[in-house]
Amino acid sequence: MKKVTVIGAGTMGNGIAQVFAMNGHHVHLVDVVQEALSNAMATITKNLSRMVVKGKITEEVKTATLANIITFTDMAAAACEAEIVVEAATENIGLKTKIFRQIDEVAPAGTILATNTSSISITKIAAATSRPENIIGMHFMNPVPVMKLVEVIRGYSTSDEVTSEVMELSRQLGKVPVEVNDYPGFVANRILMPMINEAIYSLFESVAGVEEIDTVMKLGMAHPMGPLQLADFIGLDVCLAILQVLHEGFGNPKYAPCPLLVNLVAAGKMGVKSGEGFYLHRRDVNNLEVAPNFRR
Secondary structure (H helix, E strand, O other): OOOOEOOOOOOOHHHHHHHHHHHHEEEEEEEOOOHHHHHHHHHHHHHHHHHHHOOOOOOOHHHHHHEEEEEEEEHHHOOOOOOOEEEEOOHHHHHHHHHHHHHHHHHOOEEEEEEEOOOOHHHHHHOOOOHHEEEEEEEEEEOOOOOOOEEEOOOOOOHHHHHHHHHHHHHHHHOOEEEEEEEOOOOOOHHHHHHHHHHHHHHHHOOOOOOHHHHHHHHHHOOOOOOHHHHHOHHHHHHHHHHHHHHHHHOOOOHHHHHHHHHHHOOOEOHHHHOOOOEEEEEOOOOOEEEOOOOO
């Protein structure tokens, strides 16, 4: 068992906390907003209850998992005894480096500091600390309790020992870790985001409609979810942020975000999280409907 601190109680953070806690680790879940922590615990409880109903876990496992999680709004208190810290804050380099400077000051010297970033340089984040050899990327996929993959990203100075330990820890969590090197977007998003961006361009240029584009990719390419629906699920703001990292990091125009994506984010249409993106996401039903009067 490890003492684990998870920073950020959003979708990724609460999923990461749940997975660690289900595997017997003591988790400190920290967020600056108490409401976010309350919502996170409600989500974790709901997820575990659903698993009990489906017979995937027992009521005892649910109770033990919840008992393994303690919430904090004070980062210093949450991380002062941590053996590994996993940061799952918003995909913003300024915010992440600020958090890592703070963690570096309060976490024990041997603590591994991991980031769940989906595209930002591990090396840049590590440069904000006094322990770059202990900084690593641990990119979980969403939804964390379901998806098996963890991209384990080595920064320029990440030690072999830390890499090996995080790879083994990921396996102990029931995940499949894949070691990759530190380049913009790593592997998953370097390949995924240009596809999503091209799907948005196909809509922007009136090649086809939302449902038509997603149907082609689902039925023709055997994708379980179309790229536009997936973009809504990821969050259009997150897709835009990742594409901007790719564009800036490689300096290649092929990564330039489609103007339609830029406009949707500017208009507050973030996908599932806002209730509208390429689709309408009604909270009272499971079915998705194409957003009416969709404007390019």
